[in-house]
Structure formats: C-alpha cells, structure tokens
Amino acid sequence: MVAPRLIYFKLRTLIVISLIWMIFGVVFFYNLIDVKNDLGVKVSLLRFLVVFGLIGFLIAGTLIFYLKFAFNRYPLWIGILIKLILMFFLFIIISFLILTVYYVFIYHKGFQDFTKSFFTKIMMTQTFRVFIADLGIMTLLSIILIEVTDKYGPGMFWSMLSGEYHKPRKENRIFVFLDINASTSIAEQLGHEKYFRMLRDFFNDITVPVLANGGEIYQYVGDEVVVTWENTSEHKIKTLKFIRNTFYLLKRRDGKYQKRYGLSPEFKAGVHSGEVTAGNIGIIKRDLVYSGDTLNTAARIRSMCNELNQSFILSEDFMHDFHQPFNYEISEIGKMELKGKEEPIKLFSLKFE
Numbered sequence: 001m002v003a004p005r006l007i008y009f010k011l012r013t014l015i016v017i018s019l020i021w022m023i024f025g026v027v028f029f030y031n032l033i034d035v036k037n038d039l040g041v042k043v044s045l046l047r048f049l050v051v052f053g054l055i056g057f058l059i060a061g062t063l064i065f066y067l068k069f070a071f072n073r074y075p076l077w078i079g080i081l082i083k084l085i086l087m088f089f090l091f092i093i094i095s096f097l098i099l100t101v102y103y104v105f106i107y108h109k110g111f112q113d114f115t116k117s118f119f120t121k122i123m124m125t126q127t128f129r130v131f132i133a134d135l136g137i138m139t140l141l142s143i144i145l146i147e148v149t150d151k152y153g154p155g156m157f158w159s160m161l162s163g164e165y166h167k168p169r170k171e172n173r174i175f176v177f178l179d180i181n182a183s184t185s186i187a188e189q190l191g192h193e194k195y196f197r198m199l200r201d202f203f204n205d206i207t208v209p210v211l212a213n214g215g216e217i218y219q220y221v222g223d224e225v226v227v228t229w230e231n232t233s234e235h236k237i238k239t240l241k242f243i244r245n246t247f248y249l250l251k252r253r254d255g256k257y258q259k260r261y262g263l264s265p266e267f268k269a270g271v272h273s274g275e276v277t278a279g280n281i282g283i284i285k286r287d288l289v290y291s292g293d294t295l296n297t298a299a300r301i302r303s304m305c306n307e308l309n310q311s312f313i314l315s316e317d318f319m320h321d322f323h324q325p326f327n328y329e330i331s332e333i334g335k336m337e338l339k340g341k342e343e344p345i346k347l348f349s350l351k352f353e
Contacts, residue, residue: 021052178246244328
C-alpha cells in the first residue's frame with residue numbers, strides 16, 4: 001500500500017517536468033526548426049512538441065528513477081556534471097532512433113545511408129549543435145528542479161514558488177514529533193559515523209509512510225523528524241495510519257537493521273494539533289517556518305512518552321471531534337502537567353490491536 005504512493009510522487013514530478021519541456025519546446029521550435037533549420041527535417045509544431053516532451057520524459061524518468069541517488073557520495077557539482085554527461089549520450093541515442101524513423105519511414109531513405117550521414121553530416125549541423133545545448137539547459141533545469149523538490153517535499157516547493165507563504169498566515173495543523181528511543185546510548189554503541197548511517201536509513205524508511213498518508217516532513221532535528229498535516233478529520237486518520245505504517249514497516253525491516261547495525265531502532269511519537277503561524281523567513285537561506293504554542297506542546301507531549309512509559313501519546317485537542325477508528329486502541333491517560341504549560345492537558349495513549 002505504501003510503495004505505490006512513492007511511485008505516484010515520482011510520476012507526478014516526472015509529468016510536471018515533461019510538461020515544462022513541452023512549454024520550452026515552443027521557443028526551441030521557432031528558434032531552430034522554424035527559423036534556422038539546416039537539419040533537413042520538416043516537422044510541424046505539434047509533432048515537435050510531442051517528440052521534445054518524449055525526450056524530456058525519458059531523460060527526467062532516468063534521472064528520477066535511476067540516477068536520483070547514484071552520485072550522492074560526490075560533491076553536488078560533480079554529481080550534476082556526471083548526470084549531464086550521461087544524459088548527453090542518452091540524448092544521442094534517442095535522437096538517433098527518432099531521426100531514424102523520420103528518414104527511413106517518412107523520407108524512405110536507407111538505414112545504412114542514414115547511419116553514415118547521421119555521424120558525418122547531421123551531428124555537424126548548427127541546428128543539431130544548438131539543439132544539444134538546449135537539451136543541456138533543459139536537463140540542468142530538470143536536475144535542479146528534482147533537487148529542489150526533494151529539499152522542500154511534495155507540494156511545498158510549488159507553494160513557496162507561488163508566494164503562498166510570502167506573508168505570514170494562520171493555519172490549523174496536526175504535528176507529529178517522532179524520534180528514536182535511547183538515541184544517546186545507540187550513538188555511543190555504534191559511534192558517530194555508523195549512527196549517522198543508521199539515522200539516514202531510518203529517515204529513508206519512514207519517508208514511505210509519510211508519502212503514503214499525504215504528510216509533509218517539516219524538519220529533521222538530530223534523531224527527530226516532525227511531520228505535519230492540515231487539521232481535518234480525514235488527516236487525523238492518516239496521522240494514525242502514518243504511525244501504524246511506520247511501526248510495522250520497521251518491524252518488517254528488523255533483519256536489515258540487525259545485520260547492518262546489530263540493533264533495531266524503535267521510536268516514540270507525540271501528536272498534537274492547533275493553530276500556528278506559517279511563513280517564509282531568512283534572507284540568504286529561506287525556509288518555511290511554523291511557530292506557535294502548538295509546536296511547543298507537541299514537543300512536550302513527545303517528551304512525556306518516557307515518563308509515562310508509552311510509545312505514542314495523543315493530545316486532547318487532537319482527539320477533539322474525532323471518533324476512535326477501528327484497529328486502534330486509544331486510552332485516556334488523564335490530565336498531565338507539561339513543562340512550560342500553566343494548565344494541565346488531557347493525554348491519550350495509542351496502541352495497535
């Protein structure tokens with residue numbers, strides 16, 4: 001159930017990038033094919049846009065599904081350079097196949113004659129060289145777009161691009177503060193470098209349940225991740241599903257962690273909802289920031305997990321106008337005093353049947 005959501009997110013990114021290629025294709029058509037064309041190919045605008053979009057689809061698909069994390073061990077600029085070089089050779093192959101169709105099936109020229117002329121004449125034309133430069137620009141734009149989308153998460157990049165958070169705005173949101181149990185002792189046991197690799201695996205694994213339930217990763221802080229949703233009844237169900245999916249996903253991957261690190265990470269989570277102020281801050285590094293007592297309370301609830309010997313704790317505000325769903329055991333703990341809060345807050349424990 002969770003893996004298709006991750007594929008859906010990648011496909012959505014792929015479709016958006018392909019459409020961007022087609023939009024830029026209009027400019028390239030009039031500058032190259034329609035105005036200065038020494039390639040020897042006559043083609044309509046619609047056909048050109050379809051072909052250009054197909055090239056963008058294949059290149060972006062390769063970047064998203066196969067090369068996304070391929071060169072992470074290198075500096076960013078080296079990784080981008082390697083991807084550009086690989087995409088250049090991919091473009092040569094694609095263009096060869098496409099032009100083969102044109103010359104052999106439309107212009108009825110022999111395949112051997114076309115193969116010879118492709119490498120001796122077609123690739124030497126000004127149109128082809130400029131076209132390769134245009135493809136390089138579009139590929140670089142695609143790589144940057146993929147990197148930025150990964151940075152801000154699904155939907156968030158477009159919200160920031162549209163100026164949705166240019167001015168501070170009030171929102172009612174659900175927050176889950178989730179971190180690894182006994183993280184200090186685990187770090188001492190594994191050492192800093194191995195512990196970091198375990199954290200990376202842990203955060204990579206829980207990304208799938210986040211996407212599967214439409215959550216947004218707000219931030220990572222050490223061994224903690226903060227996930228958020230708009231505060232609706234539907235999203236409250238998804239919040240509980242996220243915790244449940246993460247719980248059972250880590251159990252299924254117990255063997256992987258035992259083999260790599262000699263232990264299996266477990267986690268605790270505090271859940272709260274309420275009003276926050278959201279907006280972009282920063283000059284040389286801009287970020288979307290949520291502020292307000294809701295986040296402080298959610299963090300305090302998560303810190304109560306150890307004190308109350310509970311893995312998952314929900315707040316009264318989260319449970320407001322919300323009926324207990326099937327397969328979730330939610331029990332009232334009672335009113336508890338939280339650090340920094342004047343009034344005690346009623347808390348609930350969460351378990352899975």
